[in-house]
Amino acid sequence: MAADHPSTPPAGPVMAVSAPENRPAELVLVGQIGTESLRELEQRLDAPSLREATEWFVDMSGVTRFDLACAYALLRAATLRPKPATLTIHGARRAVQRMLRHAGLDAVAVIEE
Secondary structure, three states: OOOOOOOOOOOOOEEEOOOOOOOOEEEEEEEEHHHHHHHHHHHOOOHHHHHHHEEEOOOOOOOOEEEEEHHHHHHHHHOOOOOOOOEEEEOOHHHOOOOOOHHHHHEEEOOOO
């Protein structure tokens, strides 16, 4: 049985949350993030490190597709809380940026190239 090659891309989307000390909470998204991964995204967005943080850094440089339902989930998670989080979205491709803007995230987030 052959071992997996280390450079083989993951089979599905990758979503990771971390909260480095004295820095914004980080959400890293990679791959195609669509309705099939909405539940997992919502669970990640409900992580205590994000719920408690007032500032989020979202790395979307590895996202190849981002569904409108997922964009709305990100918007809800950032704004429907006692004190809305300050959002910085980094590295989103143009098509992903369009989806984020369509959901209204540009009104509550800084979307960096």
